[in-house]
Amino acid sequence: xxxxxxxxxxxxxxxxxxxxxxxxxxxxxxxxxxxxxxxxxxxxxxxxxxxxxxxxxxxxxxxxxxxxxxxxxxxxxxxxxxxxxxxxxxxxxxxxxxxxxxxxxxxxxxxxxxxxxxxxxxxxxxxxxxxxxxxxxxxxxxxxxxxxxxxxxxxxxxxxxxxxxxxxxxxxxxxxxxxxxxxxxxxxxxxxxxxxxxxxxxxxxxxxxxxxxxxxxxxx
Amino acid sequence: xxxxxxxxxxxxxxxxxxxxxxxxxxxxxxxxxxxxxxxxxxxxxxxxxxxxxxxxxxxxxxxxxxxxxxxxxxxxxxxxxxxxxxxxxxxxxxxxxxxxxxxxxxxxxxxxxxxxxxxxxxxxxxxxxxxxxxxxxxxxxxxxxxxxxxxxxxxxxxxxxxxxxxxxxxxxxxxxxxxxxxxxxxxxxxxxxxxxxxxxxxxxxxxxxxxxxxxxx
Numbered sequence: 001x002x003x004x005x006x007x008x009x010x011x012x013x014x015x016x017x018x019x020x021x022x023x024x025x026x027x028x029x030x031x032x033x034x035x036x037x038x039x040x041x042x043x044x045x046x047x048x049x050x051x052x053x054x055x056x057x058x059x060x061x062x063x064x065x066x067x068x069x070x071x072x073x074x075x076x077x078x079x080x081x082x083x084x085x086x087x088x089x090x091x092x093x094x095x096x097x098x099x100x101x102x103x104x105x106x107x108x109x110x111x112x113x114x115x116x117x118x119x120x121x122x123x124x125x126x127x128x129x130x131x132x133x134x135x136x137x138x139x140x141x142x143x144x145x146x147x148x149x150x151x152x153x154x155x156x157x158x159x160x161x162x163x164x165x166x167x168x169x170x171x172x173x174x175x176x177x178x179x180x181x182x183x184x185x186x187x188x189x190x191x192x193x194x195x196x197x198x199x200x201x202x203x204x205x206x207x208x209x210x211x212x213x214x215x216x217x218x219x220x
Numbered sequence: 221x222x223x224x225x226x227x228x229x230x231x232x233x234x235x236x237x238x239x240x241x242x243x244x245x246x247x248x249x250x251x252x253x254x255x256x257x258x259x260x261x262x263x264x265x266x267x268x269x270x271x272x273x274x275x276x277x278x279x280x281x282x283x284x285x286x287x288x289x290x291x292x293x294x295x296x297x298x299x300x301x302x303x304x305x306x307x308x309x310x311x312x313x314x315x316x317x318x319x320x321x322x323x324x325x326x327x328x329x330x331x332x333x334x335x336x337x338x339x340x341x342x343x344x345x346x347x348x349x350x351x352x353x354x355x356x357x358x359x360x361x362x363x364x365x366x367x368x369x370x371x372x373x374x375x376x377x378x379x380x381x382x383x384x385x386x387x388x389x390x391x392x393x394x395x396x397x398x399x400x401x402x403x404x405x406x407x408x409x410x411x412x413x414x415x416x417x418x419x420x421x422x423x424x425x426x427x428x429x430x431x432x433x434x435x436x437x
Contacts, residue, residue, distance in 0.1 A: 066374075066412055066416050066417075067408075067412050068412060070378060070388055071408050075402070163284050164282075166381070167381055174282070181292060186296060191285060192289070203277075
């Protein structure tokens with residue numbers, strides 16, 4: 001009996017929750033569009049030969065990793081208006097999650113850059129490429145290929161972090177289920193459905209990434 | 221920005237709750253990860269599948285959804301937890317899954333020959349694990365477990381969304397009174413930074429000490 005009352009209204013709620021999931025996916029696409037270039041840029045800065053650039057990147061990365069995403073979210077949403085910069089909830093969430101994602105993945109990108117075989121750099125120099133060409137044409141294309149599986153792993157973790165946007169009322173999956181729970185007092189059933197939807201995206205994604213990682217041949 | 225020191229002092233009241241959530245959740249996880257790891261390494265397939273389902277299920281759902289399930293969800297079936305209890309249990313549930321994976325990797329890092337040698341000198345299973353495997357596995361386990369603890373410190377911020385007055389929750393409350401979000405959340409960020417730095421330093425110290433002890437007997 002209890003089992004039935006738990007699931008009886010799922011068909012009625014599912015369309016709204018799928019709308020929410022779609023918003024979560026859009027937010028994921030948005031923070032990736034910001035965070036991937038940021039992570040790569042920070043990695044290049046972390047590997048820079050110029051000390052000042054390296055130190056600046058270290059400060060940004062450490063700040064991004066030491067502060068909870070939720071605090072970053074509130075900082076952008078409630079803090080930036082103090083500087084007369086008013087952003088919508090979706091944009092605020094994109095910036096906060098994208099910044100955190102960039103900080104976390106910069107270390108992965110940096111490891112990828114370091115993993116490119118030394119001979120590749122030497123060959124580029126022997127061909128007379130400039131430092132910039134060496135990075136853009138030789139090192140980065142190989143580094144990016146190396147880091148794809150771990151970066152996708154971080155993307156799945158941060159996909160889950162989009163649920164924090166609930167706190168500033170972005171109508172993503174968790175917000176929708178909370179709203180339904182508050183109006184029907186059936187928090188348990190609706191939150192279980194939301195949890196299943198999160199798992200239905202995260203678990204297959206993680207398995208696919210593991211598969212990709214194992215199937216890939218030697219790195220160099 | 222000149223108000224930041226004042227806000228820092230007011231946010232310190234929340235540190236006790238952040239600490240209870242973080243260490244409470246971590247301790248629960250450190251204990252319950254042991255049986256999960258045992259199941260995960262069992263020779264019986266159904267037990268292994270059970271452990272994998274738990275670990276993957278927990279990791280597939282955002283932490284905040286677990287806290288909501290425990291706090292709002294269980295109330296639907298008249299099982300009411302305080303927000304702090306729900307927060308500690310939720311973080312404990314999550315820690316159990318992540319720490320069991322860390323334990324498993326630590327056990328796998330101990331060479332098979334060590335187990336065979338322990339059996340050859342006549343140690344039983346318990347003694348093998350306690351005297352031979354655990355002292356070596358702990359060296360592999362400590363660094364990722366410490367990194368997880370620091371991550372958990374930041375995850376504890378989500379407990380503010382079920383009403384625990386920890387650092388982030390207090391910062392939000394303060395923002396609603398003072399309308400000074402930038403300075404208040406900058407101060408909150410500094411509090412987390414100040415809490416994670418000593419943890420990281422302690423973890424590094426412990427890691428070097430343990431590996432030195434293992435190397436020199």
